[in-house]
Amino acid sequence: MTIFLTIALFIALFLVAMNLWTRKLTRDGRMRVPQPGVIIPVRGGNIHYVEKGDPSNQTVVLIHGLAGQLQHFTYALMDKLAEDFHVIAVDRPGCGYSTRETAELGRLPEQGRMIHEFLEAKGVSNPILVGHSLGGAVSLAMALDYPDKIKALALLAPLTQAMPGPPAVFKPLEIRTEWLRSLIGNTIAVPLAAKTAPHTLSAAFAPEPAPQDFLDRAGGALGMRPSAFISASQDVIGIEQSMPAQVARYGDLKVPGSILFGAQDALLSATQHGESMQAFGLSFEQIEGLGHMIPLTVPDICNNFIRGVVQNTEPRATVVPNSD
Numbered sequence: 001m002t003i004f005l006t007i008a009l010f011i012a013l014f015l016v017a018m019n020l021w022t023r024k025l026t027r028d029g030r031m032r033v034p035q036p037g038v039i040i041p042v043r044g045g046n047i048h049y050v051e052k053g054d055p056s057n058q059t060v061v062l063i064h065g066l067a068g069q070l071q072h073f074t075y076a077l078m079d080k081l082a083e084d085f086h087v088i089a090v091d092r093p094g095c096g097y098s099t100r101e102t103a104e105l106g107r108l109p110e111q112g113r114m115i116h117e118f119l120e121a122k123g124v125s126n127p128i129l130v131g132h133s134l135g136g137a138v139s140l141a142m143a144l145d146y147p148d149k150i151k152a153l154a155l156l157a158p159l160t161q162a163m164p165g166p167p168a169v170f171k172p173l174e175i176r177t178e179w180l181r182s183l184i185g186n187t188i189a190v191p192l193a194a195k196t197a198p199h200t201l202s203a204a205f206a207p208e209p210a211p212q213d214f215l216d217r218a219g220g221a222l223g224m225r226p227s228a229f230i231s232a233s234q235d236v237i238g239i240e241q242s243m244p245a246q247v248a249r250y251g252d253l254k255v256p257g258s259i260l261f262g263a264q265d266a267l268l269s270a271t272q273h274g275e276s277m278q279a280f281g282l283s284f285e286q287i288e289g290l291g292h293m294i295p296l297t298v299p300d301i302c303n304n305f306i307r308g309v310v311q312n313t314e315p316r317a318t319v320v321p322n323s324d
Contacts, residue, residue: 018187022226025190029221033071035097040121044105047118048097049090050074053082058151058310059124062089063115065133065159066170067232069096071219072132075211076299081306088124090115092138094231096222103178106231106238108246112141116149126151128313130306132295133268134159134235136259141246143255153257153282154309156302157265157292160273162243166236167267169203173233181233185226194224206266208290208297218296250280256313258283260305262290 037050050070060081062073070089081087091098093105093114104110115138119127128151131139136158143150166174172189175181193200197220201210215221222228259277261270263286270286278284287301295302 022190025224029224032221042117045100059127063135069219080303106234107242108141132156152313185229189229261286
């Protein structure tokens with residue numbers, strides 16, 4: 001057997017072994033974090049969601065960030081909000097138990113469109129959008145495209161500006177070829193994610209510690225799937241492709257709202273992504289000692305912040321049809 005064939009056989013056996021390991025981790029992830037909610041079809045995929053609270057109250061829609069899932073909100077924040085609001089937490093298209101059919105649907109306007117169609121199907125009107133990280137960028141896309149459908153924005157450590165590249169912890173996701181995403185996602189990505197999870201979580205939560213039960217209660221085990229890696233990679237490229245055009249439209253932003261940041265956010269700069277949005281009518285505040293994952297680490301502070309946005313938002317006038 002030639003050296004070339006020996007090497008090729010070794011690579012093939014390695015990839016097969018990685019694929020089998022990936023399948024096991026995927027099964028384990030689904031068992032640890034089973035589907036908690038309901039799925040509604042929209043153009044280009046399905047939206048998985050959970051809801052709590054009285055539907056007659058103001059609706060608050062929770063949209064999570066990159067490589068996340070709705071459990072980032074159901075971990076602690078959702079229950080607090082549901083005491084007085086109708087709360088819906090969604091898996092963004094392609095994340096958690098939601099799906100999307102193509103890589104192009106990872107662009108911000110398309111993710112916003114899919115969530116908007118979901119809300120229309122649910123009969124939700126004038127929601128408060130609570131977007132965390134990438135979910136903040138999607139919330140802004142929805143506010144720009146559907147300004148008369150959104151009541152206000154309550155953004156938690158949101159991505160708002162174009163960046164030269166993703167934060168270092170997400171740099172391995174910067175893959176532009178779909179077949180390569182699929183190959184890596186179905187072989188080495190998931191086992192590597194399992195091995196490097198402590199480092200990744202430490203970087204994402206810094207300077208705060210990650211919850212000990214993050215993989216279970218916060219849904220982190222769902223990240224141990226090929227689809228999670230592939231969708232997150234598509235998101236990274238989708239942000240790059242669509243964020244400059246979104247930033248150029250901020251002057252047209254009409255939906256009111258506010259931004260909350262941890263001053264020590266290690267992934268997104270509070271100054272660049274938060275303070276800069278004051279020029280477009282969004283108020284801004286930051287809290288010392290906090291990092292990026294504030295929906296999980298300080299749910300009480302986030303709860304009070306969101307309630308403040310609701311209280312400070314002027315109710316929209318009801319248009320009464322002319323009886324003549």
